[in-house]
């Protein structure tokens with residue numbers, strides 16, 4: 001799993017920093033974006049296997065960006081994991097409906113986070129959330 005490219009899309013600086021550090025120490029190749037437009041620009045040259053997608057973003061939100069990517073043949077196989085503010089059922093449903101392959105709730109559980117990512121990377125196929 002080490003070295004796998006991951007894109008983090010998150011507008012909250014402390015969350016972005018935390019997630020970036022947690023994944024960098026695991027050896028992943030990390031790129032970050034703080035909004036959808038920046039992510040789209042990065043994706044012209046960076047091909048992540050997994051995207052961590054904050055749902056609440058300024059401008060185009062994470063749900064819209066997920067729908068956009070999942071409807072694009074170039075990106076529909078990229079694993080997209082929503083970062084949701086709370087374990088809100090509505091958020092989980094919305095993430096799933098938009099095409100997210102799973103979700104991780106914030107605040108990030110530092111101990112569990114790395115293995116969650118490994119679990120999602122090991123999944124070859126897009127499946128239901130549960």
Ligand code: MN
Nearest residue numbers: 011054056057
């Ligand atoms: Mn946000």
